[in-house]
Amino acid sequence: MIKLYGSNRSRALRNLWCLKELGVDYERDDRDHVSGEIKTDAYLAINPSGKVPSMTDHTGGGDVEMFECLAINLYLAMTYGKGTLWPDGAVSQADCLQWSMFSATEVEPHTVGALMERIFKPESMRDEAAALKHLEQLPRAFTVLEGVLGKQSYLCGKAFTIADLNVACVAASLHMVQFDFLAFPKVSAWLGACSGRPANQDVVAGNA
Ligand SMILES: N[C@@H](CCC(=O)N[C@@H](CS)C(=O)NCC(=O)O)C(=O)O
Structure with missing residues (x-):
């Protein structure tokens, strides 16, 4: 088990x-x-x-x-x-690793940085300038995602895989700091589709 x-x-x-x-x-x-x-x-x-x-x-x-x-x-x-979730073939599998590492190294340090400075630190210790610095780093990563998602529905192609889950679960936290996705319509639609999946909705509803 x-x-x-x-x-x-x-x-x-x-x-x-x-x-x-x-x-x-x-x-x-x-x-x-x-x-x-x-x-x-x-x-x-x-x-x-x-x-x-x-x-x-x-x-x-x-x-x-x-x-x-x-x-x-x-x-x-x-x-x-x-x-x-784990696609067939070395190329798609390597893609899943690539996007998971992208999530951990290019996205999460800045999502967590912004969340710490705006939400999680005690109010007296928060630093809005530091939060903005983190948020300013994110468009670089989202431009990469926007480019890929302009060509295909999901990060590894036509189907939702662990690549999508591992990037979406990190990026979704940005809604807590009102990140503006306006410049990234493909990312925004993809994030909505991933987050709206019944499995995630079940977890969000506390049924896990
Ligand atoms: N890189 C780790 C980070 C884990 C992490 O920071 N977890 C937090 C809760 S979300 C924690 O356990 N914090 C307690 C601590 O840092 O002592 C992962 O992605 O699993």
Whole structure:
């Protein structure tokens, strides 16, 4: 059985979306990352960085322990989503890795940076100039996405894959800081289509 660690207030939501897309059974351990529950020795043995999410998978006697939400999603897609979330063929599979790394390195540092400065830091510590600096970096990445999505419906072609999920779950947080998608109509429509999928809507509604 798969076990996912992390509350609905954390990046575990990204893995829940993936699990729901795949329709596989899983257990939850919804420990909160603002408590000491993720710094215990038992938990640190699973995730030495003391963060959530983490995932274990003992299906069929296996012994998988993982952290890093986007890598967990890649594992889940590779293992349980062959031919759907994990497309056939080395080129499409490499594309999934490319977009997941793009999400983690070109998009997420700036989404998180902006969210920290506008929402998550205590009000007295927020820095609007730093938030704007992060937001100013994003058009470069979104111009890349706009170009690809101008030619095809999804990042790897005609079908929704883990590439879309791993980029959309990061980009979607920008709605919390009122990022203006006006200059990126293709990205905006694609993000709406990804976020509106029943699996994600289920997670957003708290049914996970
Ligand atoms: N790169 C990690 C980041 C994980 C992360 O920062 N998780 C937050 C919750 S969303 C956390 O556990 N924070 C607690 C801490 O930093 O001590 C991932 O993408 O999974």
